[in-house]
Amino acid sequence: MMHRRFRTRCRRTLQCCWAPRMTELRSITTGIYDCEHKTAPQAAIGHPLIRTPNIGRGRFLLTGVQRVSDDTYSQWTRRAVPRGGDLILAREAPVGGVALIPDGLNPVLGQRTVLIRPHHTKVSAHFLNYVLNGPEVQSTFAGQAGGSTVPHLNLSDIRALRFSSLPDLKTQRKIATILSAYDDLIENNQRRTAILEQALRASFDHWFDWDTAADLAQAIGQRVGDVVTDVRQSVLPGSVDEGTPYLGLEHLPRRQLTIEEAGDPRSVSSTKLRFEKGDVLFGKIRPYFHKVALAPFAGIASSDIIILRPRLLRQSAFVAALLSSDKLVAHAVATSQGTKMPRANWDVVAQLMLPAHSAKRVSEFEDLMAPKLRTLETLASMNRSLNSQRSLLLPKLVAGQIELADINVDASRVEERELAWQQTGIANQGGL
Numbered sequence: 428m429m430h431r432r433f434r435t436r437c438r439r440t441l442q443c444c445w446a447p448r449m450t451e452l453r454s455i456t457t458g459i460y461d462c463e464h465k466t467a468p469q470a471a472i473g474h475p476l477i478r479t480p481n482i483g484r485g486r487f488l489l490t491g492v493q494r495v496s497d498d499t500y501s502q503w504t505r506r507a508v509p510r511g512g513d514l515i516l517a518r519e520a521p522v523g524g525v526a527l528i529p530d531g532l533n534p535v536l537g538q539r540t541v542l543i544r545p546h547h548t549k550v551s552a553h554f555l556n557y558v559l560n561g562p563e564v565q566s567t568f569a570g571q572a573g574g575s576t577v578p579h580l581n582l583s584d585i586r587a588l589r590f591s592s593l594p595d596l597k598t599q600r601k602i603a604t605i606l607s608a609y610d611d612l613i614e615n616n617q618r619r620t621a622i623l624e625q626a627l628r629a630s631f632d633h634w635f636d637w638d639t640a641a642d643l644a645q646a647i648g649q650r651v652g653d654v655v656t657d658v659r660q661s662v663l664p665g666s667v668d669e670g671t672p673y674l675g676l677e678h679l680p681r682r683q684l685t686i687e688e689a690g691d692p693r694s695v696s697s698t699k700l701r702f703e704k705g706d707v708l709f710g711k712i713r714p715y716f717h718k719v720a721l722a723p724f725a726g727i728a729s730s731d732i733i734i735l736r737p738r739l740l741r742q743s744a745f746v747a748a749l750l751s752s753d754k755l756v757a758h759a760v761a762t763s764q765g766t767k768m769p770r771a772n773w774d775v776v777a778q779l780m781l782p783a784h785s786a787k788r789v790s791e792f793e794d795l796m797a798p799k800l801r802t803l804e805t806l807a808s809m810n811r812s813l814n815s816q817r818s819l820l821l822p823k824l825v826a827g828q829i830e831l832a833d834i835n836v837d838a839s840r841v842e843e844r845e846l847a848w849q850q851t852g853i854a855n856q857g858g859l
Contacts, residue, residue, distance in 0.1 A: 448592035452543070452585065455550040455593070457852070459543050459586050460507040462536035467503055470496040478537030479517040480681055480716055482524035484560045484814075485610065487515075487532075490682060495535050503535045507542055510855075512552045512848030514543040514559065519579035521677030523568035525559040527552060530844075541585055547849035551596060553603035553841050561821045564590050569694055591825060600838040600845070601831055602824045607841075609817040613687075616806045616813075623799050623806075624684055631748035634792050639783035647742070647786050651755065652777030655746055658734040660701040662727055664692040672726035673699070676710050679718035679732070684751055685807035686720050688814055692727055699727040702734045705743055707750045709733040714759040714771040719751040723804055723811075733773050744796035745789050755779060 453459060467476055473494040475481075481488050495503065509515070511530035517523065519539040528534060536542055543559075545552045558564060567588065572578035593599060641649065648654045664673065672689035679686065686708075692699070702708065703725045710718030712731045721743075728734060737746040749755060759776050763769035823829050 449589040450592050452588040452590075455546050455555070457544045457546050458507060459541060459582070460536075461582055462538055462540045462542075463503050463506075464538060466538065467493075467495050467499050467535060470494050470499070473497065474500045475532065475534045476537050477515050477534045477540060479520050479524070479539050481537070482515060482517045482526050482540070483680075484524060484688070485526060485556055486614075487526045487528075487534075488681060493537075500533070500535055507544065508855075509534050509536065509542055510848075510851060512545065512547065512845065512851070514545070514552065514556060516541045516543060516559070516580075516585065518582075518585070519572075519577060521675070522572040522578045522580055523565050524677075525556060527556040539579070541582065543585075544852075547845055547852065549596070550593060551599035551603055551841065552845055552848065553607065554593075554599035557603060557606050557817075557821055558590060558593075558825075562818050563822065564588065591822070594825060594827070597838075598831060600841045601834075601836050602821075604836050604838040604841050605824065605834065606817055606821065609813050609820075613810050613813050616810050620683065620685055620803060620806050623803050627684075627744070627748050627796055627799060628752060630792070630796060631745075631752060634788065635782035635784050637754050637782040641781050641783050642785065645785035645787070646781065647739070647784070647789055648781055650777065650781060651749065651779045654738055654742060654781070655707070655735045655750070655777075656738055657773050657777070658700070658702070658706065658736050660734075661698050662701045664695050664697075664699055664727060667692055667727055672724055673728070674702075674708065674722075674726060674732065675729040676712060676718060676731050679708060679710050679720045682717045682751075684719065684721045684747060685803050685810075686723055687807055687810040689724075689726065689811075695729075698730065700730055700732065700734050702726060702728050703736070705737070705740075707735040707737075707747060709735055709750060709759075709771070709773075711771045711773075712768055714756060714763055714769065717751075717756050719756065721747050721800070721804075723807055733771070735773075741793055742789060744793050744800050747800065748792075748796070749781075754782075 471494065473496045475489060476493040476495050477487065481492055509528055511528055513528045514525050515528065515536065516525045517539065518541055545555050568580060571584050572580055643649055671692055673692040673695060674686065674689055678688055678690060702722050704722055706722045708720045708722055708728060709732065710716060711733050735750060737743055758779050759771040762775045763771050
């Protein structure tokens with residue numbers, strides 16, 4: 428009996444010694460606040476309403492953001508007034524996106540979001556932003572949100588979230604400064620991408636007239652379905668090769684043709700659709716989100732995405748511009764089915780009449796725009812690589828596998844901003 432008790436005590440001691448040290452989110456925050464569970468009335472101008480589609484991985488996506496009045500702002504911020512240095516997390520649709528509020532934004536929480544207020548003497552807000560968007564926490568979120576019809580995170584799980592122990596505050600700020608250099612490169616590429624895509628859409632509208640019917644004698648088709656085909660090749664995630672990219676709606680950016688991140692097929696189980704490089708991926712659910720992207724690689728996709736393939740290879744730029752045009756997306760929205768979660772009906776969208784064009788005109792457009800598409804693909808590939816490098820670097824830096832003493836990094840800008848946020852918190856008696 429004595430030997431058995433001794434062995435039990437030894438086993439518990441060893442488990443305690445070898446168990447990794449963890450940090451609980453609520454232990455490094457002064458508050459984690461839920462949103463109002465109702466729709467905020469919109470206004471033409473005013474404060475940005477941050478809904479889940481506006482929350483990217485680490486930054487806000489403010490193109491086309493909805494606005495609310497000062498009165499609504501006052502009512503919707505009664506629990507907590509979001510301020511610079513806070514973070515907003517998406518609880519649902521899609522799950523797990525986190526972004527850091529910059530100074531001067533003065534946002535309002537939309538539905539299915541959570542406000543996280545870091546304790547600025549315990550954690551760097553910039554560093555926490557990277558940790559919450561990093562692979563360890565995102566994997567935890569995916570596990571917590573799985574198993575439901577509409578994946579979502581519970582507020583209690585968010586508050587009790589545990590992740591690897593944090594280094595000291597000085598080291599956190601140094602790591603955040605290193606990782607922000609990747610962000611700067613990514614944002615520069617995204618600005619170039621936005622300019623190129625705007626030029627592509629503007630050129631399409633200039634070259635092809637939606638208000639005039641095409642002359643069938645010279646046209647490549649009469650309706651949208653004449654130039655693309657709806658591909659429905661079902662596949663089980665477990666049957667694909669290891670490393671095959673998976674794309675869900677959460678991976679398709681709004682109003683952007685290029686794709687900068689992908690998921691792991693091992694994280695999903697239901698039947699998916701196979702796609703090939705060069706296919707156009709059209710978000711079926713809530714088509715007003717304008718999620719239309721050009722596949723940069725082959726892989727599998729959610730069944731909530733319509734896989735569209737050009738009937739002729741030398742029409743890729745024309746087809747990409749056509750399917751992402753405001754006219755076609757608006758038609759998909761107008762003919763969608765359902766109220767709470769409307770779905771585009773491709774059989775209906777395919778019947779939309781093509782704008783006036785000729786085969787010669789399409790060929791000339793292709794010659795002009797195909798190089799721009801290749802540039803877009805290059806920029807997206809660079810950003811996917813930068814995102815991957817940043818994700819791989821974060822755990823190594825946190826674990827001390829990379830010696831920071833040998834890296835000359837000036838973290839003063841991050842430190843000054845966070846000290847200012849700390850003083851704002853004290854002045855507002857809202858904690859540190």
